Amino acid sequence: MRVLAAVSGGVDSAVAAARLVDAGHDVTCVHLALSRTPESSRTGARGCCTLEDARDARRAADVLGTPFYVWDLAERFHDEVVSDFVTEYAAGRTPNPCLRCNERIKFAAVLDRALALGFDAVATGHYARIVSAPGGPQLHRAVDEAKDQSYVLGVLTPEQLAHAIFPLGDTPKPEVRLEAERRGLTVARKPDSHDVCFIPDGDTSGFLRRRLGAADGEIRDHDGTLLGHHDGAYAFTVGQRRGLRVTSDGRPRYVLSISPVTRTVTVGPRADLAVGALHGVAARWFAPPGPALECTAQVRAHGEQVPAAARPVTDGVVVSLSRPLYGVAPGQAVVLYAGSRVLGSATIARTVAW
Amino acid sequence: MAYLDHAATTPMLPEAIAAVTEQLARTGNASSLHASGRRARRVVEESRETLAQALGARPSEVVLTGGGTEADNLAVKGLFWARRAADPRRVRILAGSVEHHAVLDPVAWLVRHEGAVVDWLPVDAYGRVRLEAVAEALERDPDDVALVTVMWANNEVGTLQPVTEITELAHAHRVPVHSDAVQAFGQVPLDFAHSGLDAMTVTSHKIGGPLGIGALVLARGVTPEPLLHGGGQERDIRSGTFDAPAAAGFAAAARVVTAERARRAERLTRLRDRLVDGVHKAVPEAVLNGHPSDRLPGNAHFSFPGCEGDALLMLLDAAGVECSTGSACSAGIAQPSHVLLAMGADEAHARSSLRFTLGHTSTDADVDELVAAIRPAVDRARRAGLARMGSGA
Numbered sequence: 001m002r003v004l005a006a007v008s009g010g011v012d013s014a015v016a017a018a019r020l021v022d023a024g025h026d027v028t029c030v031h032l033a034l035s036r037t038p039e040s041s042r043t044g045a046r047g048c049c050t051l052e053d054a055r056d057a058r059r060a061a062d063v064l065g066t067p068f069y070v071w072d073l074a075e076r077f078h079d080e081v082v083s084d085f086v087t088e089y090a091a092g093r094t095p096n097p098c099l100r101c102n103e104r105i106k107f108a109a110v111l112d113r114a115l116a117l118g119f120d121a122v123a124t125g126h127y128a129r130i131v132s133a134p135g136g137p138q139l140h141r142a143v144d145e146a147k148d149q150s151y152v153l154g155v156l157t158p159e160q161l162a163h164a165i166f167p168l169g170d171t172p173k174p175e176v177r178l179e180a181e182r183r184g185l186t187v188a189r190k191p192d193s194h195d196v197c198f199i200p201d202g203d204t205s206g207f208l209r210r211r212l213g214a215a216d217g218e219i220r221d222h223d224g225t226l227l228g229h230h231d232g233a234y235a236f237t238v239g240q241r242r243g244l245r246v247t248s249d250g251r252p253r254y255v256l257s258i259s260p261v262t263r264t265v266t267v268g269p270r271a272d273l274a275v276g277a278l279h280g281v282a283a284r285w286f287a288p289p290g291p292a293l294e295c296t297a298q299v300r301a302h303g304e305q306v307p308a309a310a311r312p313v314t315d316g317v318v319v320s321l322s323r324p325l326y327g328v329a330p331g332q333a334v335v336l337y338a339g340s341r342v343l344g345s346a347t348i349a350r351t352v353a354w
Numbered sequence: 355m356a357y358l359d360h361a362a363t364t365p366m367l368p369e370a371i372a373a374v375t376e377q378l379a380r381t382g383n384a385s386s387l388h389a390s391g392r393r394a395r396r397v398v399e400e401s402r403e404t405l406a407q408a409l410g411a412r413p414s415e416v417v418l419t420g421g422g423t424e425a426d427n428l429a430v431k432g433l434f435w436a437r438r439a440a441d442p443r444r445v446r447i448l449a450g451s452v453e454h455h456a457v458l459d460p461v462a463w464l465v466r467h468e469g470a471v472v473d474w475l476p477v478d479a480y481g482r483v484r485l486e487a488v489a490e491a492l493e494r495d496p497d498d499v500a501l502v503t504v505m506w507a508n509n510e511v512g513t514l515q516p517v518t519e520i521t522e523l524a525h526a527h528r529v530p531v532h533s534d535a536v537q538a539f540g541q542v543p544l545d546f547a548h549s550g551l552d553a554m555t556v557t558s559h560k561i562g563g564p565l566g567i568g569a570l571v572l573a574r575g576v577t578p579e580p581l582l583h584g585g586g587q588e589r590d591i592r593s594g595t596f597d598a599p600a601a602a603g604f605a606a607a608a609r610v611v612t613a614e615r616a617r618r619a620e621r622l623t624r625l626r627d628r629l630v631d632g633v634h635k636a637v638p639e640a641v642l643n644g645h646p647s648d649r650l651p652g653n654a655h656f657s658f659p660g661c662e663g664d665a666l667l668m669l670l671d672a673a674g675v676e677c678s679t680g681s682a683c684s685a686g687i688a689q690p691s692h693v694l695l696a697m698g699a700d701e702a703h704a705r706s707s708l709r710f711t712l713g714h715t716s717t718d719a720d721v722d723e724l725v726a727a728i729r730p731a732v733d734r735a736r737r738a739g740l741a742r743m744g745s746g747a
Contacts, residue, residue, distance in 0.1 A: 028668070069668055116738035117665060 002026045003165060004114040005123045006106060007060055007068075009053030011180045011187045012125030012168055014060035018183050019167040020123055021064050028119070029061035029068045032110065034077040034101075035198065056187050063185055071113075073105055080104040082198055086211050089234040092260035093331025096301065097196055099152040102126075107160040114163075121163045128153050129169030130161065131341075137161050139286060139342040144172040151301045154335035154345035158286055205235035217263025219244065222256060222272055233263045239273055239327020254327070274324035274354035280334050280346025281316040287343065289317075295336040295343055297321060299328050310336050310343075317346045324354040355674045356720035360652060360713025361509060361537060362678055366603075367562035367714070373606035374564050377599035384596035385585060397598040401605035408608040409556065409571055410545030417570045417588045418601060422536040422557030424581070425570035426456040428592065429532040429553040430503055432578020434464055437500040437530070439579070444500040446471045448491050448524075450483050451696040454509050456555075457534055458692070461503070474696075475504065480645040481513040481697045488523050496527035506535035506554075507542065510680040510693040510709055511644030512653025514542065521550040530576060536560055536568075540611035541619060541650045552576045558600070562714060563607030567600035622651040622712050625721055629654050629710060632725035637732050643694060643707060652712040655680060657699070661706045661735035669731040670708075675724050680709035 003025045005017035020027045031054050054070060061068035081100050088095035111122045127142035128150040136158055142148040156164065168176055180188035199207045209232050219228045230236070235243070240255045244267060253267040278297070289312045297308040297319050307322040319334055328351050336343045357365075382394035399413070406413040419425040430447070437444045449461045451474040464470035473491045475483045483504050492499060502524045507514050521531045530552035535544055540561040546554055553576060557568035570592075572578070577591065584593030611618070633640050633656060643655045658666060663679035670677060680691060690704035710724065 028672075067668070067671060069664065071664075113665075113738050116734070116740070117669065118734055 001120040002118060003028070003121050003123050004110070004117075004119045005029050005066070006110065006125075007031055007057040008125070008193075009050075009056035009060070009187065009190075010125065010193060011177060011185070011190055012127070012173075014057075014064075014125070014185045014187050015176050015180050015183070016123055016125040016165075016167040017060065017066065018064055018179075018185070020165065021066060027064070027066045027123075029057065029064070029066045030110070031057040031068070031070045032077075032105070033070050033072045033074055034081075034105070036074040036078060056190065060185055060187060063183070071110065073109060076109050077101070077105055077198075080109075085196075085198075086208065088331050089208050090212055090260060091331075092233065092258040094237050094329035095331050096152065096333060097198070098301070099155055099333055102152055103155040107156055107164060111160060111163055121165050123165035123167060125168055126153060126166045127168055127173070128166045129340075130164065130166055135287060140169070141337070141340040141342075142169045146302075147173045149301070150337075150340075150342050151298055151303070151333070151335050154342050155284060155333060157284055161286070205232065208232065208234040215263055217265065219265045219267060221253070222266060222268030227253075227267065230265055233258050233260065233265055236265050237327075238329035270326065272353070273326045273328075275326070275328045275351040276321055276324055276354035277352035278319045278321070278328065278334055278348050279316065279350040279352075280319060281349045283312065283316045283344060283346040285312075285344035286341075289344065293336065293338075293343065295338055297325075298335050298337065299325060299332050299348065305337065308336070316349070317344070319346075321354075356676065356723040357715070358675060358677045358710040358712065358720060358724060360716065361560070361650075361680075361709065361711035363559045363565070364562050364713040365715050366559075366564065367607050367610050369610050370558075370563045370603040370607040374599045374603035377602045380598075382598070384598055385587065394596065394598045398596045398601050401598075401601035404605035405556075405569060405608050408544075408612040409539075409554070409569075410547045410549075411554075411571045412574070414589070415546070415571050415573060417572055417591050418597070418604075419568045419570055419588075419592055420594070421566055421568040422534070422555055422560075423456040423568075424592075425555040425557070425568045426454070426532075426534055427460045428570050428578055428581050429555060430457060430460040430501070431464060432581060432591075433501045433530055433532060433553065433576070434468065434470060435579035436577060438468075441497070443498045445469055446473065446495070446498045447500055448473045448475055448488065448502040450475050450477070450504040450515065452477050452481050452483075452508050452510075452513075452693040453503065453505055454534055454536070457503055457505070470500070471498075477696050479697055480648070481508050481511045481643075481693060482645065482648075483515055483520065485516060485519055485523065488520050492523060492527050492529065496529065499524075499527065499529045501530050501532060503532040503534070506533045506538035506544070507650050508644065508693060509537045510691055511655045511697070512537070512650035512711075513644045514538070514648050514650070517551065518549050525550060537650060537653075540608075540615060541622070541652060543615070546571050546573075553578070558604035558607060561607045561611045563605075564600050564603040567597060567604050569604075618714065619651045622716070625712050625716055625718065626651060626654050628718065629712070629721045629724065632721060633728055636725055636729040640732075641703075643697070643699075650711075652716075654710045654712075655707060656710075657694070657703050657707045658732050658735070659703070659706060660739055661732055662739050663705055663707050665735040665738050666706075666708055666731055669734055670724075670727055673723075673727040673731065675727050677724075678709045678711075679707065 007013045007029045085097045126149045127147040129140040131138045141150045195202045214231045216231045236255045256268045257266045293310040296305045309320045311318045332348050335345045382390035384394040384398045402416045403413045406416050524531045532553040534555045536557045539556045552573045554571040559565040582593045641657045690701045694704035
C-alpha cells in the first residue's frame with residue numbers, strides 16, 4: 001500500500017512509520033505544520049509543532065529512508081481547531097481539541113488530500129487498534145490501557161477509519177521506546193507531549209483571556225447566594241475545585257455550571273456534580289445502533305469507564321449511567337464502548353443530575 | 355531519475371573536485387610566512403586571479419567569502435553602514451522587490467535595527483525592475499540613498515535585470531550599486547568592469563565548484579564595513595583563515611564555465627526550449643512565468659492552474675523528477691513566492707508554480723522524463739487541490 005505516515009517529531013509516530021516500512025509498504029512521511037508562529041524549541045514536555053519537532057520528524061524520515069514533506073495546515077488548524085476551542089469555551093462548553101484535530105485535520109484535511117494524491121491510507125502513532133471484521137473495520141482500545149487514545153479517535157466515521165492505520169495499538173509504550181532505541185531513532189528518549197499543543201505554557205485560562213478579553217461575572221452558590229466575582233467565566237470548567245477563591249462555610253465547592261450569557265458561575269458541593277444521564281448530539285456510529293445498547297461510557301481522555309445504556313434519539317443519543325460521573329461538562333464527547341470496541345460517539349449537550 | 359534543480363545546486367565539475375582534493379592533502383595557512391604558508395597563499399592568489407579574469411574584474415577586487423549569502427550580507431549591510439557613516443542622511447536603500455532572501459532579509463534587518471528606510475523597486479509582469487521607478491526613487495532625494503541593490507538574474511523565474519541601466523541611473527547621483535549575480539554566473543556573460551557595478555555577489559556551488567565559498571567583487575575605493583572582524587584577511591574586509599582548497603575548486607569551476615559558457619548556454623537554451631514545448635504540449639494550460647527570451651538559458655518556471663506547487667513537487671519526486679517550488683522555506687513550509695506576487699500574480703497562481711532548472715549534466719532524457727510525468731502529476735495534484743478546498747469549512 002501507499003501509506004502517508006503523519007510524523008510529529010515524537011517517538012510514537014516515528015516507530016509507527018518504521019513498522020510500516022518494515023511491513024513493505026511504500027511510506028511517505030509528512031509533518032503537519034499546525035502552528036502559524038512556531039516556537040524554535042519545546043519548553044519541557046509541553047506543546048509540539050516547534051521547528052525542533054519538524055527537524056526531529058525529518059531525522060526520523062532520514063533514518064527510515066522515506067521521502068519527507070511538511071504540509072502547512074496552520075490556517076486550517078487555526079480555523080477548525082483553535083477557533084473552535086475558543087468559541088466553545090466562550091459558549092460555556094469544554095471542548096477537546098485533540099479530538100477535533102483528528103476529526104477535522106488528520107482524518108479529514110490530511111486524509112482527503114492523501115487519497116487525492118494517490119495514497120491508500122494515513123498512519124499515525126495513536127494508541128488504538130483497528131480490527132478487521134465482516135461488517136467493516138472496528139476501532140478498539142489499545143493494549144496499553146494507560147496510553148489508550150481510542151477516545152480521541154471515537155469521532156471518526158467508518159469511512160475515515162477504513163483509511164486509517166494505527167501500528168502501535170498492540171504495543172505497550174515502554175516497548176515502543178525500546179524499539180525506537182533499537183532502530184536508532186534519535187527521538188527514542190524524547191518526552192511525551194502533554195497538554196494542548198497550541199498552548200505551550202499550559203495556561204489555558206490566560207490563553208482564553210488574551211483572545212476573549214475580560215468578561216467578569218458573579219460566582220454564586222447553588223442556593224443563589226452571591227459568593228464573589230470572577231473576571232472571565234472561561235477560566236472555569238465544570239467539576240473544577242481549585243482556584244475558585246470563594247469563601248463559604250468551609251466545605252469545598254466545585255463548579256457546577258457556567259452560564260455564558262449572564263457569565264454566572266454556579267458552584268456547589270461535590271454531590272451536586274453527580275451526573276446520571278447525558279444527552280449527546282452529533283452522534284456517530286461505527287455500526288448502526290439498535291434501539292437500546294448496553295455499553296460503557298467514557299467522557300474524557302483516559303477517564304473513568306462507566307456501564308451505561310444508550311438509546312439513539314432523533315437528534316443524537318441519550319446515555320443513562322449505571323453509576324454517577326462527576327464533572328461532566330457540555331462540549332465534552334461521550335464515547336461508547338462494547339468491551340474494547342468503540343461503538344460510537346456524541347457531543348454532550350446536556351447532563352441530567354444523578 | 356531526472357535532476358532538474360541545478361539552480362539549487364549543480365553537481366561539482368571533475369576539474370573542481372580534482373583541484374579541491376589536491377589542496378586538501380596539503381598543509382599551510384596562507385597567512386603564514388614560511389614555505390608552506392607561501393605555497394597556500396599562492397594557491398589562493400592564483401585562484402583569485404582566475405576568478406577575477408572570469409568576472410571581468412581585477413584580482414584585488416575579488417573578496418572571497420563563505421558563500422553567496424555572506425557576500426550579499428556584506429554588500430548590503432556593509433555598504434549601508436559605510437555610506438551612513440560618511441553622511442548620516444544616507445539611510446534609504448533601493449532594493450528590487452524580487453531579490454533573493456539573502457538580500458531581502460539583510461535589508462529588512464537594517465530597517466528593523468538600524469533605522470534604514472527601504473524603497474522596494476517594483477517589477478513588470480516578467481519580473482524586470484522598472485527603470486522609471488528606479489529613476490523616480492533616486493531623484494526624490496539622491497542625498498539620502500545609501501545604496502541600490504538589484505540582482506543580475508532572478509533565481510526563481512530566471513528573468514535578467516537591466517543592471518547596467520540601473521547602474522547608470524544611480525551613478526548619475528553618485529549612489530553605489532550592488533548586484534547579486536549568483537544565478538547569472540556561468541550562464542550569461544558577466545563583466546564586472548563593463549557593468550559599472552560597485553559590488554557583485556557570486557558563489558561557487560552554483561557553477562560546479564564546492565559549497566561554502568563565494569565572492570563579493572568590490573570596485574576599488576568601495577569599502578563596506580566588515581561583518582567579520584579578526585585576522586584582517588581579504589583587504590581587512592573579510593577576516594577568516596584563507597580557504598585554499600575551496601578557492602582552488604571555485605577557480606577551477608570558474609575557468610571551465612567561462613571557457614565553455616557560450617557553448618553551454620546554447621545547449622541549455624535548446625534543452626530548455628524543448629522542455630517548455632514539451633510541458634506546454636502535455637499541459638496546455640501551464641503558464642510560463644518570467645520573460646520569454648530575456649532569461650537564464652537553464653531556467654523554465656511554470657504555474658499550473660488549480661494545482662499546489664508542493665503537491666506537484668511531491669508527485670514528481672515520487673516519479674523520479676526533482677525540481678523546486680522556487681520559493682522560500684521555513685521548516686519546509688511553502689510560502690507563496692514573493693517574486694510572483696511582485697510580478698502581479700495572485701496567491702493561487704503563485705502557489706501553483708514549479709521551477710525546472712537545467713545544468714551541465716542535463717540531457718534530453720531528463721526533459722523526456724519530466725514531459726512524460728507532468729500530465730498525470732498535474733491531474734492528480736488538481737484533484738488534491740479540489741479535495742482540500744472541498745472539505746474546507
